[in-house]
Amino acid sequence: MDNDIIKVKIADLAVKREPGIIVTIGLGSCVGIALYDPVNRIGGLAHILLSDSAQFRGRGTSINKAKFADTAIPFMAREMERIGARRQHFLAKIAGGSKLFPNNNISVGEKNVEAVIRTLKEMGIAIRGQDVGGNYGRTMRLFVDSGKVLISTVGKGEKEL
């Protein structure tokens, strides 16, 4: 197995110093958040499932921070700082939040994107690129040496953020 490729599952996150790639596949209504410190060349990628952890607190189960927008992003930022990143350099690229099933009334994807943008704003992190919404799934790759993010789809080509 190639040590330079880290796979992030659903409700999961990973941080890494250059070189290498962090990848998460099959973002539907989920949102992928890439944070990057271009000075120290440290990146992080999170794959969140839901927007808000608040409604799930106090149910007697511990919360997986990587599952929710409002908890995953601050947690990932701290993990990046622990390996030497500095918050003032952080920039973000986001992808996902689509609506695969067109007739559903509530769009989980939309709510997820809103929550991610709100959380990043609260943390003072600028969004440098986004590919969100639509009705198709995405795979997201963060290249930790450059901060480049590559989005691939089924039948809709590739896009660089």
Place this chain on the structure above:
Amino acid sequence: MKAKIDDNMLDVLKELANIGVGNAVTSLSQMLGEERINMDVPVATLIPLQDVPDLLGGGEVAVAGVYIKSTGDMDLTILFVLSLDSAANLIKSLLPGANGEMDEMGTSVLVEVGNILTASYLNALSMMADLRLLPSPPQLAVDMSGAIISTAMAENYLIQDEVVLLRTTLSTQERRIDGNIFILPDSDTLGKTFTLLLGSG
């Protein structure tokens, strides 16, 4: 209410799935014209949420998925997932002369098959367990399997980090159709359902 899911519960779910899927496969067999359809015994498992998108070969594989949400006494999500080859073969089987493409006719065939399979499944479940189940109209997505499964989970606001999953695979020899039926019961309503079924909390 938070359900404590144990082996006993999984056994009951498995039995329900068995009957439901048996019915569904009979319907499919009738649609395809008396063809023999092989069905695996449904597997009921409690698996980590994170592993679900990988169940269909890596998460990035393109598949056709019909999604149905059922509410009522028990909230269930049902996904009927086919590889693109199988979807094409299914369309060709039911639509003589079609080339198997995912055009308007093709997609409506898949949606209808999903509808019939799900209705048979839910009817069996409803009769046996005396549950009122109200399915929503089916919806089709052709995309990465991981995206389809995770979106279906997110639509249910899954709380737990482990999900109950009932899975059946079915296959036809002659027409080479392999399908997966996934049933995701909402863990929040499982406890309620078992109170109804077994008469105890």
